[in-house]
Amino acid sequence: MPIDEVTISRRCSNCGTEIEVVAVKKDNMMLSSKEFVWCPKCQAEHPEVRDIAGRLESIKTEQESYPLSTTVAPDRSTAEK
Numbered sequence: 001m002p003i004d005e006v007t008i009s010r011r012c013s014n015c016g017t018e019i020e021v022v023a024v025k026k027d028n029m030m031l032s033s034k035e036f037v038w039c040p041k042c043q044a045e046h047p048e049v050r051d052i053a054g055r056l057e058s059i060k061t062e063q064e065s066y067p068l069s070t071t072v073a074p075d076r077s078t079a080e081k
C-alpha cells in the first residue's frame, strides 16, 4: 500500500473539538482552509482547523500540560460564620 495518503483531522477552531478525520491524497493536502464546520460542542459554525492526525498526540499532551485556570478564592469570613 503506497503511502500517498495522509490522515487529516478537522477540528473546530474555537474549542478544538474534532469534527471528523479524513484521508486525503498528499498532493491534495491542504492544511490551510477557510471552510466552516458545524461544531456540535459550540452549537455554532466556526472556521475549521486542519492538522495531520498523527500530530494530534503531541498537541493533546501540550494542552494537558497547561495549568488549569482555576480561581481559588475561599471566602473565610462567611465560611466561619
Ligand SMILES: [Zn+2]
Pocket (backbone or CB within 6 Å): 012, 013, 014, 015, 016, 017, 039, 040, 041, 042, 043, 046
Ligand atoms: Zn467548537
